[in-house]
Amino acid sequence: MSEQSPVKIRVEKAKKSFIQKSGGAVEAIRELTFDVADNEYVAIVGPTGAGKSVLFDCLLGLKSLDGGRITIDGEPVEKFIRKKGRIARIFQEDRLLPWLTATDNVALGLQIQGVPEAERRERAREWLRAVGLGTFTEALPSEMSGGMRQRTNIARAFATGPEIILLDEAFSALDEITAMRLRSDFRALARRQKMTFLIVTHSIDEAIYLGTRILVFGAPARLVHQIAVPEGASDSPAEVDRIRSEIRHWISVSGRDASTAA
Ligand SMILES: Nc1ncnc2c1ncn2[C@@H]1O[C@H](COP(=O)(O)OP(=O)(O)OP(=O)(O)O)[C@@H](O)[C@H]1O
């Protein structure tokens, strides 16, 4: 993390458990603490069920913690999100509304922000052009490929001018060639906008490509290790190998830790 950049997101001793219908308790987040600097790109890797998606729900104010706290720009999350469109999420699965065109899907968030119709349609079309869908602005989701639908989701996330984007396995459902193109386009757009993003991924190479720092989570969610990704590391096979082995080591250690801690 850069020394000069102010803290954008601070997660302090966060805790979250669920009571299942069967009556048993499931611990999703355990004493999780980390900071994300403004304009930082953080990739999170960790085992399945490690509370990564639950953490994103908490960052979006959709779930509340049982203990600890999350602040953004020094304010509690609930206050930060009161102004709409400051934080966006891109999921693995397609969340487009099937009866709306690409333009109307992208314009939805702008509608919630109260942007007038003509302006929101124009901005939506601009974002669709920026993700390479300039000739599909009036297409319905059923008329687009999976990659095109995910491009539309990316346009939708950027359209409201968010300060933070959360990507939850956003490229995992795509074939590798499409995923590579979308990652690269996403990275270029994020750099252009000056924003902060967090990406949860099961792909170590994706974490190295998109992250300026990688957090390794154990299950339940807690910070097991973190690695800075030097600028240009993803272009150096030797650097990628070094970071990949370090992450693999910590994932294997965190797995053993989780099984003994349960
Ligand atoms: N609404 C809920 N009710 C009960 N348990 C829940 C709920 N949401 C999540 N959990 C539990 O919390 C734990 C963490 O879930 P979460 O979806 O955050 O995992 P994850 O790290 O995103 O996993 P994956 O990599 O598979 O997506 C799991 O054990 C899950 O069963």
Ligand SMILES: [Mg+2]
């Ligand atoms: Mg998840």
